[in-house]
Amino acid sequence: MIQCCQNLVDRLKTVRHDSARFQVIKGKVVIQGNLGRCGPGKLVSLQLCSTTVVDQITRRGKLCEAAHLKVGGISQHEGIYISTFKISFRVEKEFGFPGALIVKSMHKTEFFLKCVRLELHGGLTAYFDCHSWVYPISKTNVDRVFFSNKSYVPTQTPTGLRHLREEELKKLRGNGRGERKEWDRIYDYDKYNDLGDPDKGPDLARPVLGGSAHHPYPRRGRTGRAPSARDPSSESRLELLDVINIYVPRDERFSPLKMSEFIKNSIEAIVHFLIPVAKSFFQKDIQNFTTFREIRELFNDRNRILDNVVAEKLKKLVPQELMAQIVKTIRENSTKFPVPQIIQEADDFGWQSDIEFGREMLAGINPMLIRQLEAIKERRLYILDHHDTLMPFLRRINALGGLCIYASRTLLFLRNDAALKPVAIELSLPLNDEDQGSREDNLSDEGWWDDKRVFFPATSGTERALWQLAKAHVAINDSGHHQLISHWLHTHAVVEPFIIATRRQLSSMHPVHKLLHPHFKDTMHINALARGILLNAGGIFEKTMFPGKYALELSSAIYKDWRFDEQALPKDLLKRKMAVPDLDAPSGVRLVFTDYPYALDGLDIWCAIKKWVHKYCSIFYRNDVSVRNDSEIQEWWFEIRQVGHGDKRNENWWFKMDNLSELEEALTIIIWIASALHASVNFGQYGYAGYMPNRPSLGRRFIPDEGTPEFAEFLRNPDAFFLKTVPNRFQTTLGIALIEILSKHASDEVYLGQRESEEWTDNEQVIGAFQEFQRELQQIEKKIIERNQDLKLKNRSGPRVIPYTLLYPDTSNVSKKGGLTGKGVPNSVSI
Incomplete structure (x- = not known):
């Protein structure tokens, strides 16, 4: 009895001693998913690291004892389970503020850690905005580190966090060796050496x-797959069904919700593609449309039940697991494509008007190519030039078989009502070698031989039909440039090196990392999927776009002229002479005519982004010296120039990054490209190009010369000849299926002026500046609505009554329904 009492006294003394030395920090851990009754518990441990207190033995930030999760509650929102766990940390009273969280998982599977909130003494809180996948340490061999929502430039990093900051970046860089696994968090660079498949034959080598x-x-993200057997310089290819699992760091992958939607949308698009193709195939009529009405039938509601005969035939063409999903989709949804905006009005032929043809160069899906001709004082003549970029490729493209492509120049006249009226179209071909000696007058400045034909507007008869063919060939050129250059190269491809460099060189606690983070969402994953399905040898782009197997080579040739500084919208407009300098304007430029929807709305958004970036950077950088002394920023910019865009390392137009103004301009350009520029070229695709005759993607016949049998065929039925010139049934339906997927917003889209988490930062100045940014975007939304209602602005909607909303920010989209909305500026290149 005496001994028991003594033990109790000793324990009470220990408790009193501990209470004097230690304190308890309680908190909540939120995990996405339902881990069930056998949730993490003791299988997951968490430790806190002090910002200011250094362990005298390790000389690193003081760590507290490991703590484990205790069961909390499970809720469900829109089909997603959210599990909340309780946690208690026992820390020394002089521990200081917890600035990092170290997580070790012994669980058998990965889980998505959303956030951790700690309640500190004195009413303070510490918040960790994690939003990351945590894998078992048995796979990763390293702990996970998360920093709080405080931001520090390197020189201001608290003493206790310096080692963790440096070590975390080293982990993310990896060693550049080995094949990457699902659980790796390694960001590295590689060339585009995975487009071809030489092991399956020389025709698929690229x-x-x-x-x-x-x-x-x-550069793109490195996967580390083994080289091709036949070409060691090329990476081996994944089989089609394995592409969905192509490596990108897990935090760059689609969320489970978005992946589910992506697969569902893809299956619906496959159904929309397969049914008309299958029916026409079994009716022995797969090649051509014979009337415009047949194209219109792709969008008409019909019987939703799949014809049994067609279903049986499809089973032989489609994998069994996919066929079950196709049948289910057909039963639940229409087998018809949605009606594109361009033909939603009663008149299906408004797209043929010259005014609409010119308007789409200002308000369509490729409005950043039109430019003013030089030395024209009245500023009335403009040109859409697809000549010089295509001529070096035309012989090879037209030799592929089945393709008949020109290089075009289109002259347009600016009317008093700001409508661009096409006045002439020049279509060019390279001459055959034996014809060159007698055609010296057609030698171009670049050294190739041109065979030119010029067409002029006409309103009736044969000349009108020829004019429509000429416009179709211009649209073919412009469609290819839009998809391969304006869309893929100038947004998707050029952004990826910035993502990789940011993850490798800027700590997640760096203010610039926090600024850019939402603008990189899902980009690496959609790019990887594109390399596996769209851009690859024999992929959808090669089947539906006119450059065929030379598509990516063409984009490489045009990348030679790409300049980062000219991606700034004001500088781009000045270069194309669509604006003049104006120091009194917020953007520093003034449009040569106001009714240019892309530029007018775009300048508003550009100025809003730049103002937000300026206020944000001014909070963390007091002067130019502070930028030069930021070691992470300097390494980040060096790596972008020398590695990510390393083929342009010697260009003198790169910012030196030695002052605050250059940092702000660079960040504004990155955000503009990832958000507004991409939105302007992507989400209107279905509305304009969903109806193939308006935006054909390839040509199959040249315009015939008078007196030839082809010309006689053309005279007999100009519409039928037009339809034999543009994509056939298979190419059309495959192309529409693709852009239906690309044009849809995901339901979990995060738009410009929004953040996934409201507590992404604890800085009150930043929060205030961000709220001002949100208000400014909402004012831009009101401006866009007013402009679209202004009857004097003819180019805002045109004869097809399609209001220009591609740069409508949609900050108030709280319902998050997604779909084919034709509006909204997501933060990132996310589809």
Whole structure:
């Protein structure tokens, strides 16, 4: 009895001693998913690291004892389980503020850690905005580190966090060796050496893009797959059904919700593609449309039940597991494509008007190519030029078989009502070698021989039909440029090196990392999927776009002229002479005519982004010296120039990054490209190009010369000849299926002026500046609505009554329904 009492006294003394020395920090841990009754518990441990207190033995930030999760509650929102756990940390009273969280998982599977909130003494809180996948340590061999929502430039990093900051970046860089696994969090660079599949035959071999003067290109994320057996310079290819699992760091992958939607949308698009193709195939009529009405039938509601005969035939063409999903989709949804905006009005032929043809160069899906002709004082003549970029490729493209492509120049006249009226179209071909000696007058400045034909507007008869064919060939050129250059190269491809460099060189606690983070969401994953399905040898782009197997080579040739500084919208407009300098304007430029929807709305958004970036950077950088002394920023910018866009390392137009103004301009350009520029070229695709005759993607016949049998065929039925010129049934339906997927917003989209978490930062100044940014975007939304209602602005909607909303920010989209909305500026290149 005496001994028991003594033990109790000793324990009470220990408790009193501990209470004097230690304190308890309680908190909540939120995990996405339902881990069930056998949830993490003791299988997951968490430790806190002090910002200011250094362990005298390790000389690193003081760590507390490991703590484990205790069961909390489970809730469900829109089909997603959210599990909340309780946690208690026992820390020394002089521990200081917890600035990092170290997580070790012994669980058998990965889980998504959303956030951790700690309640500190004195009413303070510490918040960790994690939003990351945590894998078992048995796979990763390293602990996970998360920093709080406080931001520090390197020189201001608290003493206790310096080692963790440096070590975390080293982990993310890896060693550049080995094949990457699902659980790896390693960001590294590689060339575009995975587009071809030489092991399946020489026809599927493609040149490596990047790393050479002949084929320069931005870098992509490294996967480390084994080289091809036949070509060691090429990476081996994944089988089609394995592409969905292509490596990108897990935090760059689609969320489970988005992946589910992506697969569902893809299956619906496959159904929309397969049914008309299958029916026409079994009716022995797969090649051509014979009337415009047949194209219109793709969008008409019909019987939703799949014809049994067609279903049986499809089973032989489609994998069994996919066929079950196709049948289910057909039963639940229409087998018809949605009606594109361009033909939603009663008149299906408004797209043929010259005014609409010119308007789409200002308000369509490729409005950043039109430019003013030089030395024209009245500023009335403009040109859409697809000549010089295509001529070096035309012989090879037209030799592929089945393709008949021109290089075009289109002259347009600016009317008093700001409508661009096409006045002439020049279509060019390279002459045959034997014809060159007698055609010296057609030698171009670049050294190739041109065979030119010029067409002029006409309103009736044969000349009108020829004019429509000429416009179709211009649209073919413009469609290819839009998809391969304005869309893929100038947004998707050029952004990826910035993502990789940011993850490798800027700590997640760096203010610039926090600024850019939402603008990189899902980009690496959609790019990887594109390399596996769209851009690859024999992929959808090669089947539906006119450059065929030379598509990516063409984009490489055009990348030679890409300049980062000219991606700033004001500088781009000045270069194209669509604006003039104006120091009194917020953007520093003034449009030469106001009714240019892309530029007018775009300048508003550009100025809002730049103002937000300026206020944000001013909070963390007091002067130019502070930028030069930021070691992470300097390494980040060096790596972008020397590696990510390394084929342009010697260009003198790169910012030196030695002052605050250059940092702000660079960040504004990155955000503009990832958000507004991408939105302007992507989400209107279905509305304009969903109806193929308006935006054909390839040509199958040249315009015939008078007196030839082809010309006689053309005279007999100009519409039928037009339909034999543009994509056939298979190419059309495959192309529409693709852009239906690309044009849809995901339901978990995060738009410009929004953040996934409201507690992404604890800085009150930043929060205030961000709220001002949100208000400014909402004012831009009101402006856009007013402009679209202004009858004097003819180019806002045109004869097809399609209001220009591609740069409508949609900050108030709280319902998050997604779909084919034709509006909204997501933060990132996310589809």
